[in-house]
Structures are given as structure tokens and as C-alpha cells.
Amino acid sequence: xxxxxxxxxxxxxxxxxxxxxxxxxxxxxxxxxxxxxxxxxxxxxxxxxxxxxxxxxxxxxxxxxxxxxxxxxxxxxxxxxxxxxxxxxxxxxxxxxxxxxxxxxxxxxxxxxxxxxxxxxxxxxxxxxxxxxxxxxxxxxxxxxxxxxxxxxxxxxxxxxxxxxxxxxxxxxxxxxxxxxxxxxxxxxxxxxxxxxxxxxxxxxxxxxxxxxxxxxxxxxxxxxxxxxxxxxxxxxxxxxxxxxxxxxxxxxxxxx
Amino acid sequence: xxxxxxxxxxxxxxxxxxxxxxxxxxxxxxxxxxxxxxxxxxxxxxxxxxxxxxxxxxxxxxxxxxxxxxxxxxxxxxxxxxxxxxxxxxxxxxxxxxxxxxxxxxxxxxxxxxxxxxxxxxxxxxxxxxxxxxxxxxxxxxxxxxxxxxxxxxxxxxxxxxxxxxxxxxxxxxxxxxxxxxxxxxxxxxxxxxxxxxxxxxxxxxxxxxxxxxxxxxxxxxxxxxxxxxxxxxxxxxxxxxxxxxxxxxxxxxxxxxxxxxxxxxxxxxxxxxxxxxxxxxxxxxxxxxxxxxxxxxxxxxxxxxxxxxxxxxxxxxxxxxxxxxxxxxxxxxxxxxxxxxxxxxxxxxxxxxxxxxxxxxxxxxxxxxxxxxxxxxxxxxxxxxxxxxxxxxxxxxxxxxxxxxxxxxxxxxxxxxxxxxxxxxxxxxxxxxxxxxxxxxxxxxxxxxxxxxxxxxxxxxxxxxxxxxxxxxxxxxxxxxxxxxxxxxxxxxxxxxxxxxxxxxxxxxxxxxxxxxxxxxxxxxxxxxxxxxxxxxxxxxxxxxxxxxxxxxxxxxxxxxxxxxxxxxxxxxxxxxxxxxxxxxxxxxxxxxxxxxxxxxxxxxxxxxxxxxxxxxxxxxxxxxxxxxxxxxxxxxxxxxxxxxxxxxxxxxxxxxxxxxxxxxxxxxxxxxxxxxxxxxxxxxxxxxxxxxxxxxxxxxxxxxxxxxxxxxxxxxxxxxxxxxxxxxxxxxxxxx
Numbered sequence: 001x002x003x004x005x006x007x008x009x010x011x012x013x014x015x016x017x018x019x020x021x022x023x024x025x026x027x028x029x030x031x032x033x034x035x036x037x038x039x040x041x042x043x044x045x046x047x048x049x050x051x052x053x054x055x056x057x058x059x060x061x062x063x064x065x066x067x068x069x070x071x072x073x074x075x076x077x078x079x080x081x082x083x084x085x086x087x088x089x090x091x092x093x094x095x096x097x098x099x100x101x102x103x104x105x106x107x108x109x110x111x112x113x114x115x116x117x118x119x120x121x122x123x124x125x126x127x128x129x130x131x132x133x134x135x136x137x138x139x140x141x142x143x144x145x146x147x148x149x150x151x152x153x154x155x156x157x158x159x160x161x162x163x164x165x166x167x168x169x170x171x172x173x174x175x176x177x178x179x180x181x182x183x184x185x186x187x188x189x190x191x192x193x194x195x196x197x198x199x200x201x202x203x204x205x206x207x208x209x210x211x212x213x214x215x216x217x218x219x220x221x222x223x224x225x226x227x228x229x230x231x232x233x234x235x236x237x238x239x240x241x242x243x244x245x246x247x248x249x250x251x252x253x254x255x256x257x
Numbered sequence: 258x259x260x261x262x263x264x265x266x267x268x269x270x271x272x273x274x275x276x277x278x279x280x281x282x283x284x285x286x287x288x289x290x291x292x293x294x295x296x297x298x299x300x301x302x303x304x305x306x307x308x309x310x311x312x313x314x315x316x317x318x319x320x321x322x323x324x325x326x327x328x329x330x331x332x333x334x335x336x337x338x339x340x341x342x343x344x345x346x347x348x349x350x351x352x353x354x355x356x357x358x359x360x361x362x363x364x365x366x367x368x369x370x371x372x373x374x375x376x377x378x379x380x381x382x383x384x385x386x387x388x389x390x391x392x393x394x395x396x397x398x399x400x401x402x403x404x405x406x407x408x409x410x411x412x413x414x415x416x417x418x419x420x421x422x423x424x425x426x427x428x429x430x431x432x433x434x435x436x437x438x439x440x441x442x443x444x445x446x447x448x449x450x451x452x453x454x455x456x457x458x459x460x461x462x463x464x465x466x467x468x469x470x471x472x473x474x475x476x477x478x479x480x481x482x483x484x485x486x487x488x489x490x491x492x493x494x495x496x497x498x499x500x501x502x503x504x505x506x507x508x509x510x511x512x513x514x515x516x517x518x519x520x521x522x523x524x525x526x527x528x529x530x531x532x533x534x535x536x537x538x539x540x541x542x543x544x545x546x547x548x549x550x551x552x553x554x555x556x557x558x559x560x561x562x563x564x565x566x567x568x569x570x571x572x573x574x575x576x577x578x579x580x581x582x583x584x585x586x587x588x589x590x591x592x593x594x595x596x597x598x599x600x601x602x603x604x605x606x607x608x609x610x611x612x613x614x615x616x617x618x619x620x621x622x623x624x625x626x627x628x629x630x631x632x633x634x635x636x637x638x639x640x641x642x643x644x645x646x647x648x649x650x651x652x653x654x655x656x657x658x659x660x661x662x663x664x665x666x667x668x669x670x671x672x673x674x675x676x677x678x679x680x681x682x683x684x685x686x687x688x689x690x691x692x693x694x695x696x697x698x699x700x701x702x703x704x705x706x707x708x709x710x711x712x713x714x715x716x717x718x719x720x721x722x723x724x725x726x727x728x729x730x731x732x733x734x735x736x737x738x739x740x741x742x743x744x745x746x747x748x749x750x751x752x753x754x755x756x757x758x759x760x761x762x763x764x765x766x767x768x769x770x771x772x773x774x775x776x777x778x779x780x781x782x783x784x785x786x787x788x789x790x791x792x793x794x795x796x797x798x799x800x801x802x803x804x805x806x807x808x809x810x811x812x813x814x815x816x817x818x819x820x821x822x823x824x825x826x827x828x829x830x831x832x833x834x835x836x837x838x839x840x841x842x843x844x845x846x847x848x849x850x851x852x853x854x855x856x857x858x859x860x861x862x863x864x865x866x867x868x869x870x871x872x873x874x875x876x877x878x879x880x881x882x883x884x885x886x887x888x889x890x891x892x893x894x895x896x897x898x899x900x901x902x903x904x905x906x907x908x909x910x911x912x913x914x915x916x917x918x919x920x921x922x923x924x925x926x927x928x929x930x931x932x933x934x935x936x937x938x939x940x941x942x943x944x945x946x947x948x949x950x951x952x953x954x955x956x957x958x959x960x961x962x963x964x965x966x967x968x969x970x971x972x973x974x975x976x977x978x979x980x981x982x983x984x985x986x987x988x989x990x991x992x993x994x995x
Contacts, residue, residue: 056691092518098282
């Protein structure tokens with residue numbers, strides 16, 4: 001469903017030097033699979049997702065969504081993607097219903113289908129009490145649910161979740177966990193980008209650990225732990241990343257001493 | 258295996274309407290919009306009308322005579338002073354009558370004397386009040402002036418007796434009406450004293466005039482400018498400023514505001530293209546601006562009607578409906594221009610505050626020329642007709658005063674429309690672009706520079722360049738027309754003309770190509786071209802001018818189009834004959850041929866061919882070519898549009914067929930050069946019996962020969978040049994959405 005092939009993105013710094021944000025990244029995600037794109041802040045996760053959506057033009061390489069190349073058929077690609085981001089805001093003067101209907105319209109969903117889908121999402125995410133309230137009056141948790149519903153209003157086969165639990169409390173995080181399970185059950189190809197490795201363990205089927213724009217290691221949880229000889233994702237990541245190695249060796253040195 | 262998109266163009270069309278609806282719903286529910294759109298006009302115009310009334314009052318333009326309230330201690334004092342004032346009034350009238358007789362003038366009609374702003378416009382009415390405490394009454398504004406008679410000896414002074422009555426005039430310094438009452442009373446008291454002195458001198462047997470030295474005010478013989486000259490400008494200026502204010506908030510909110518709230522990325526991530534989103538936002542901003550203008554216009558009219566200022570501001574007959582329609586249309590165009598400008602600027606900003614910081618200087622810059630327009634004697638000239646905002650304010654003023662010049666109107670409308678399109682092109686480039694959306698380290702200035710050079714300019718770049726070239730051309734033409742009046746030789750003028758042509762049609766597109774990261778050789782279509790194309794170019798160049806001449810005559814015959822142009826042309830040709838032929842050929846044939854081909858068939862046609870099919874691109878470039886030839890020495894000549902557009906069609910076709918601008922240059926230079934040679938040797942030709950004056954038709958056989966040569970040229974071009982070259986001429990440079 002999603003193919004990322006040798007994707008690279010370079011930015012030009014103010015002084016004219018080049019910053020390689022994503023460096024020949026490759027991976028694929030199938031239908032019904034949840035892929036965790038993990039890494040520290042600044043690893044290149046969000047840049048990768050933006051390139052998959054066609055919001056950023058790759059310096060080299062390409063990504064395909066449902067066999068449509070993002071460079072060539074950006075509209076077709078976007079029609080097939082639902083995007084959830086931590087910092088996404090609301091249209092303050094619209095009601096929840098109006099906002100969701102607007103996005104359904106934006107994605108070309110028929111009015112009757114949109115109404116039916118909206119009712120289902122309102123029920124699924126328990127938004128009935130504030131469906132007709134203006135977005136400016138919503139709490140953080142309610143806004144999060146509206147955003148989750150917005151990403152699904154056009155029933156996309158691919159979902160991109162970029163740091164979906166940032167700024168969310170435990171209850172909110174649980175909603176995201178349930179949401180991802182629902183997406184898996186619906187057979188959607190899902191990429192979850194997060195720096196919270198503990199949380200990723202609860203969500204994903206396969207993982208790609210990205211560091212400084214490069215794929216450090218990828219595979220299922222069992223494969224990662226076996227290859228790094230660790231017991232959890234955090235340790236595994238620390239071990240494969242330079243920082244972790246330095247810390248680990250320093251720790252070993254101190255222990256030896 | 259990759260799929261191919263089955264993109265339906267109709268998929269996005271209904272979206273524009275729906276996105277606009279959503280944007281409007283959001284904007285119109287916002288209290289800040291309502292504040293600007295409704296509350297501000299409701300407050301502003303009643304206040305303005307109050308200010309206007311005050312202005313009229315100061316200027317003596319009030320419809321009713323002002324009432325001056327004068328207070329006295331007792332009824333007897335009031336009677337005594339009023340009679341003494343009436344006495345003074347009588348002396349003033351006698352003196353005026355005497356002055357008129359001395360000057361030999363007939364008594365003038367009241368209305369012609371009562372100039373607006375003149376203190377004699379309307380006589381004030383006196384209201385006498387009897388009050389105990391005159392000082393307090395003055396302080397309380399109960400009266401304008403208090404007159405306390407301190408010594409009257411029970412009656413008027415008598416010429417034969419040596420005593421004087423005395424009185425205090427109590428007034429409030431700084432009070433306008435107090436000053437007016439003071440002037441009124443003092444003038445009459447002085448006049449009464451003069452009259453009294455005459456009688457006293459006479460009673461003493463002295464034959465001297467009462468006042469030995471008379472100084473009389475003689476105003477210079479100039480047209481009196483009423484103090485209200487600025488008002489017809491003030492109203493459109495206020496309307497325009499309010500329209501700007503109405504558009505500013507939505508423009509910021511729908512771009513920078515949306516970005517700050519974090520909704521822009523999900524919007525841009527939808528399958529609807531950035532251009533469609535921008536277009537919808539533009540329409541929403543425009544609608545709000547127009548609604549604001551509409552509300553302002555309505556509230557203004559109601560305020561003017563209620564205040565009774567209508568006849569003074571708009572004349573006795575009020576504003577004719579046609580003027581109202583014109584003003585609304587002008588406001589609509591202005592709103593289209595300013596909304597696009599605001600959207601373009603606000604699209605750069607990453608936050609609401611940054612957008613405000615960017616827009617405030619723009620608003621200040623925009624207001625400045627508007628203020629200039631209030632000054633008297635600022636006329637809408639061809640140079641000012643291309644100055645944004647100032648041109649619209651001046652045109653609106655002229656429309657109000659029913660003296661709008663059609664040529665200037667067209668120049669204002671065209672230039673404003675062009676600026677609007679250019680601003681939209683910039684906005685399209687910036688809105689939601691990668692560098693602005695994600696503020697890459699290199700900064701948003703990267704939108705201006707493109708590392709990878711493209712083979713042809715984009716339509717947006719071309720529109721921007723046209724928007725600069727059009728006013729630049731008008732300015733050059735206007736300057737040349739001004740220079741022609743100076744004592745400068747025709748040779749010097751021709752050299753300046755050449756310089757202007759090079760600057761507008763060669764230097765400007767060259768800079769545009771460099772800034773737009775377009776490869777110059779391909780962008781200008783600098784290529785060898787097919788050899789037979791040059792043959793065709795010479796044949797066409799030699800044979801097209803008779804048809805241009807006949808077309809000119811035919812168009813002149815239809816409704817006598819611009820005699821002024823014909824006269825100007827004849828004058829120009831006469832002066833041209835005095836200049837050495839090589840210089841004329843350089844200025845009139847070679848420089849325009851080289852530079853205009855670089856611009857119209859090189860730069861512009863390349864840009865058009867990057868997006869349009871062949872013939873649409875050729876026709877569009879030809880029309881633009883025609884529009885640029887509308888002006889000649891500051892005179893609009895519609896005849897030139899038709900012939901130039903037709904020549905533009907041939908030149909465009911030649912360029913596309915040959916794949917180079919050089920054959921076009923040959924055709925253009927031959928065409929112009931041949932006309933110059935014919936004109937230059939007109940006397941010689943006439944001596945051979947070949948009349949070629951501007952009024953006479955060419956001999957029929959000339960046209961037959963020209964037609965044969967032209968057809969031969971076209972056949973050579975069509976057959977000899979094969980298919981359209983593909984290199985650098987196909988649909989190139991199409992950019993993706995991201």
C-alpha cells in the first residue's frame with residue numbers, strides 16, 4: 001500500500017550549506033499493518049511523512065501510495081491519505097458538524113455518504129454531546145477526537161499519524177490506542193510517527209528506527225530485540241543510535257572500573 | 258507498477274464554491290469582521306458628517322444663516338446698541354455703493370457675490386438676550402458675545418457734544434462663534450463711528466474727509482478655490498480606505514491566521530490544489546471587501562441624507578445613478594486589486610502578528626498617495642493613471658465631479674486590473690509553498706530563487722512582468738510626449754525613444770528571466786531558426802505594410818477614430834524627415850524589431866506556450882502586442898490596436914513555425930523599415946505620381962502585388978519550415994502542485 005524508496009530530502013541552510021534531513025530511507029507498509037516510524041526529535045520522521053503526502057518535494061527517491069507516485073499524482077495520493085497531527089487546529093467559528101462536512105466535501109465525498117459516515121464517527125468517538133457546538137468551545141480532548149474523525153471522514157486506505165499523542169493526557173493516549181486498533185481492523189495501512197517508544201510498543205506491528213535521517217534498524221519487535229539483544233524498544237534504540245552506544249560504552253567503562 | 262491518475266478536471270470546480278462558502282461562514286461569524294464591516298461605518302460616517310457640517314460652518318457654507326446671540330444687561334442698552342449697529346450697517350452699505358459707483362460696476366446679483374467660503378456668503382442673524390451676569394453667560398456658552406454699556410448718558414452721542422459712549426465687549430477667546438460675533442459688532446461700530454465722525458467734522462465746518470488714508474483690499478484675480486474642493490476626493494478616499502480595512506482582516510486570517518492555528522497544513526494536504534484553495538480564499542476576501550464597501554456606501558448615503566449635506570456634497574441633483582454604478586464598479590475593481598495584494602503579502606507571514614507587521618507598512622504606503630490626492634490641483638494625468646491607489650482615488654473624484662476622461666479611465670482600469678492579476682500571481686507562488694509552509698532555514702526568500710533553471714517563464718512570471726512593463730511603457734511614452742514639448746532636437750528624442758524601447762522590452766524581460774531562473778537562450782527563443790523562415794520573413798515584411806495602411810484608412814473611415822492621433826502622426830512624420838535616415842531606421846525599425854521580438858515573441862510567447870496550446874498562445878501574445886501599441890506619444894489610437902494585433906499574429910506564427918525570434922526580427926524590421934523608407938521619400942514618390950499621404954488609398958495593383966508576395970511568404974513558411982519544432986516549444990515547465 002505504501003512504498004518508500006530511497007527517499008532523500010536536503011534543505012539549504014541560511015549559510016548555504018546543506019542539511020540532509022532524510023537520507024535514502026526505504027520501507028513499505030501493507031494493508032492492515034501498523035508501522036512505527038520511530039526516532040528522536042529531528043530524526044526526519046515528519047519530513048518523511050510530508051514527502052509521502054506530497055507536501056515536500058523529495059531531493060531524490062520517491063514514495064508511492066496505492067501505486068500512485070507522490071511526485072506525479074499528488075491529488076490521487078492525498079485523496080487516499082488521512083492525516084492526524086498533534087498541532088492541528090480547528091476552525092473556531094464552525095461547528096464540529098460543519099467542519100467535518102467541509103473536509104468530507106474537500107475530499108469529494110458525496111453529501112449523503114458524508115452524513116452517514118459522520119454519524120458513524122460521532123458514535124465511534126463519542127462526540128454526540130458537542131457535535132453542533134462551535135470548535136472554539138471544545139476542550140483539548142474533544143479537539144483531539146474531532147481531529148481523529150476529520151482524518152477518517154473520507155475513509156482513506158492509508159493513515160499517517162504524526163506524533164498523535166503529543167500534549168495528550170493518559171486518557172487521550174488511550175483513545176489513540178483504540179483508534180489505531182480500529183484502523184488495523186478496518187484494513188488500513190498505518191504509519192505512526194512518534195518519539196515515544198514505550199507507547200509505540202503498544203501500537204505497532206513493525207518498526208523502523210530512524211536516526212539522523214537514516215534507517216538504523218527495522219523489523220518486528222521480536223526481530224529488533226533479538227538483533228540488538230535488548231528487552232525493550234528504548235534500549236534497542238539507544239543501542240543502535242550513536243548517543244546510546246556512547247552512553248552504553250561509558251556505562252560499561254564505569255562498571256568495569 | 259505505477260497507476261496513472263484519472264483526474265477529472267470537474268472534480269475540483271464545485272469545490273471552489275463550497276470552500277468560499279466555508280471561508281465566508283467563518284469570516285462573517287467572526288466579531289472582528291462585523292466590527293470592521295458594520296460597526297465602523299455606523300460610527301464613522303455620522304461623525305464625518307458632523308465634521309463636514311463643522312467644516313461648512315467654518316467655511317461659511319452653511320445653508321442657514323448663523324444666529325449670533327448677543328447679551329445685554331437691560332433692554333435699553335440692547336435697543337441703543339442695536340440702533341447704533343443698524344446705523345453702522347447703513348454706513349457700510351453706503352460705502353459699498355460708493356465703491357461700486359467709483360469702479361463703474363453695476364450692482365451684482367446676490368448669488369454671484371456670495372462665493373463659497375466668503376464671509377459675505379450669508380448674513381448672520383442677531384438674537385438679543387437680556388441677562389444679569391454677562392461674564393458667566395459667555396463662559397457658559399449661553400451667548401456668543403456680551404455687550405456691557407458703561408457710559409451712555411441716556412442716549413446716543415451727539416456730534417455737537419464732546420463725550421463718547423463706552424462699552425465692553427465680553428467674549429470667550431478661542432470660540433469660533435464668539436469671534437464671529439465680535440467681528441460682526443466691531444465692523445459695524447467702526448462704520449458707525451466713521452459716519453459719526455463725518456457728521457461731527459461737518460458740524461465743526463471742517464471739509465476734511467473723516468479717514469485720511471484709505472487702504473482697500475484687492476484680491477488677486479484668480480479662480481476662487483472653495484474650501485470644500487477636497488470633499489469630492491475625501492469621500493472616495495474614505496470609501497477606499499474602508500474597503501482596504503474590510504479586506505485586511507480576512508486576508509490575514511485566511512492565510513497567516515490559518516497557518517498559526519494549525520489548519521493550513523491539513524487544508525493543503527487535501528487533494529484540492531493550492532491554486533484552487535487560494536482562488537477560493539481570494540474570492541472570500543473579495544466578497545468581504547465588497548460587502549464592506551457596500552455597507553460603507555449605504556451608511557454614507559444615509560448619513561449624508563440625514564445630515565442634509567447632500568446638496569452641498571453631491572450638488573442639488575444628488576448623485577446620478579450612473580455615477581453610483583461607476584463608483585461601485587470602481588470599488589469592485591479596487592477591491593479585486595487590493596484583496597489580491599493583501600493575500601500575496603499575508604501569504605508570506607507565518608503568524609497573524611507577522612502578517613500585521615507586514616501589512617501595516619503596506620497600508621501606510623497605500624494611504625500616502627491617497628492623501629496626496631486630496632490636495633487641490635492634482636489632476637489625473639497619464640503618469641498618475643498608473644500609480645496604484647492614487648489613480649483610483651483620482652478617478653473616483655473625477656467620476657463624482659462628472660469630469661472623468663475616458664482615456665484616463667481606461668488606463669486606470671487596465672493598470673489596476675493588471676496589478677490585481679500580478680498580485681494574485683505572486684500569491685499563487687507563495688501561498689502554501691514549501692518554503693513558507695515549513696519555513697526552511699534558507700527562509701522564504703527562496704521562493705524568488707530557483708536553483709534549477711527552467712526553459713521557459715511561467716504564466717505567473719509573465720503576468721508579473723507584463724504588470725511592470727505596461728505602466729513602464731506608459732510612463733516612457735508619457736515622458737517622451739513631455740520631452741517632445743521641450744526644446745530638444747528630434748535626433749535626441751529618437752535616441753531617447755530607442756533607450757526607452759531597450760529598457761522596457763529588452764532589459765525588463767532579461768531581468769525577469771534572470772530572477773525567474775529561466776535559461777535566457779531558451780526563454781528568449783534565441784536559436785538559429787530555419788533558413789526558409791528568413792525568406793518568408795522578408796517576403797512578409799515587404800508585403801504586409803500596404804494592408805496595414807489600408808486597414809488604418811478603413812478604420813479611420815468607420816467613425817473618424819482619433820483625429821488627434823492622425824494629426825500627431827502627421828506631425829511626427831514631418832519632424833522625422835528632418836533626421837538622418839540611419840537614425841530613424843535605428844529608432845523606428847531596428848530597435849523596436851529587436852526588443853519587441855525579444856519581449857513579445859521571445860519572453861511572452863515562451864511563457865504562454867508553457868501552458869497554452871499553440872494558437873491560443875499566439876492569439877494571446879498578439880492581443881497583448883496590440884494593447885501595448887494603443888498608445889503613441891501619449892495619445893490613444895485604437896486603429897493601432899487592430900493592425901498591431903494582426904501583425905502580432907503573423908509574427909507569433911512565424912516564431913512558432915521557425916522556433917526562433919530572429920526571423921520575426923527580420924520581418925518586423927523590414928515591415929517598419931519599409932514604411933520609414935516610403936515615408937522618408939514621400940516627396941519623391943509623389944513626384945512619380947504615387948500619392949502616399951495618410952488620407953489616400955494605395956493603387957489597386959500595389960495591393961495585388963503585395964497580396965501575391967504575402968501569400969508566397971506564407972506558403973514558404975508553411976511548407977518550407979515543416980512541423981513546429983519541439984525543442985523549447987512544447988508544453989514545458991509545468992510545475993507540480995507541491
